[in-house]
Amino acid sequence: MAKTPEQALADFSPGLPFAVAFSGGADSTALLVACARRWPGQVRAVHIHHGLQLAADDFERHCKALCQKLDVPLSVRRLQAGHAQGQSPEDAARKARYKALAEAVQTEWPEVKDIALAQHADDQIETLLIALSRGSGLPGLASMPAHKQRLGLHWHRPWLKVPGLALRDWLQAQGHGWIEDPTNTDENFTRNRIRAKVLPALAEALPAFRDTFARSAAHAAQAQEVLNEVAEQDLLQIGVPPCIEALQQLSHARQALVLRHWLQSQHANTPSTAQLTELLNQVADCTTRGHRLHLKVGQGFVRRDGPSLVWHSS
Template sequence: MTQRFDQAMRAFEPALPLGVAYSGGADSSALLLACARKWPGQVVALHVNHGLQAVAAEFEAHCVNTCARWHIPLHIARVAAQAQPGQSPEDAARIARYKAFDALALVECAGVAIKSIAIAQHADDQVETVLLALSRGAGLAGLSGMPQQWQRAGIDFHRPLLQVAGSVLRTWLAAQGEAFVDDPSNSDTRYTRNHIRAELLPALDRVFPQFRDTFARSARHAAEAQSLLEEVAMEDWAAVVHAPTDLPLIKAVQILSPARQSGVLRWWLKRSYQVIPNAAQLQELRRQVQACTTRGHHIHIKVGEGFVERRGLVLEWFPLRSPG
């Protein structure tokens, strides 16, 4: 039953030294132990204490004790992950976690700074991500799910277990005789992801036993299509950009087809401002751009935490201005 896990670990070849995100749960415990056995002396554990639960201190203590027993160096980051108004707890925790990884990436293993970080998200997590994207009416970027590899702040991040079911990891860990902590929030169905895990995944398993593989394949297809769209958007950007300002020329955008207008405007906003417009905002922006045929035509539309406005011949995005 654990053959898929063994295959994933054989195929996983990150740049060393390697940091493994370690919560103390079953998934990260299996990944950390397997990596430490494959690359002895080249692996460190990275634990982020979000401080959101009463058991956070117990989880940290478990990680300290386990890493001492496994002879794996452990680095701990304590963060404030409380959600801001309008922000989900999951998003707040994720943002805080990756900021912590940025800091932990400076740690060393055997005197050398780590080059890669591995995260134990698995096939069930990928299915949940795709289902959440579908429920929100996401485009190709959302339907691509979680990438298996990416770079952030000069570090290679990896998710080597996206083809492995969570139950396989627990079975493998039990065979090693190893214990793990169980986050009580994982069973709280007030969170949509947990509701999907508790209700939808068992149903999918009964009706479509191969759903983890097929969802993963669909996510890869979506990711390839999204990559192609981004290449087209980059080519279109070269045709619409006003070089002195690095801003899009309105008349040049108008020449493009509606779909390519959406692509290049979305690419510009993300590249220049890290802003991702929703579908309604992008449609309204495109409509206003098409209607801009006179010198005095005004464009002003909220996109993200700011506004896109006309500035002469070009479009520009401005963040919301603080009162006073």
């Protein structure tokens, strides 16, 4: 069920003190204002300055002015993220942004272990629709978790049940402004096309879509949690690095599950569907000692090393 900002924040229990990822847009401005009001003196803010964007300096000025008004300490980090071959610019920017946020907190406020992010209900629906358009499995359909541990920190998304319009209405009622990202209206970006064209159509055809889609994402997340537990148990059985003979004793589906889990948990790499399919085919063909295996998987390669599979980056 959709919530008001006040209701969402009442359910949010971060460790104190904590930081807010503060872009200067409406969503993160609402988050910072609401958190600073609820936990005075316990909130820090981190702003990532994207040097490639012309409006970046305006965002920084807005962030500094509001933090000064709210008496919230602010750290500004400059970022110009490149991307590796085969990696999308969006994925590279997202990972670089998380890393910069974590480094800012751990460097300036080592006592801070929690970071709040401002993604809201509409962002969650957009994430789910993008995952569906790409034919994603359960991890993609689970969309964004409300809480996750990463880079030694706890990351929270307290707004996931709050529609974006509710945040803007609330912020205006509090008498606070924000900076509009000029790229938000650029429909060359998939998210913007969904926001401008798909969400209004869904609201007309399926008025409760935010709640029902979010429920489906939650079901997918729960199912994926169970599969992760199965994959962890299987990985203990086949070993790290994976023993090919032990891997072959599993069903085809569990082979896929445990190999994906191995690559993600041990090497922070996610294989494409085509790469994983080919890897499974090659594993099935490993019936003699002389069978060689060397495949591009994720940002590196999987090869056969005697009785086992090993991953390397080059």
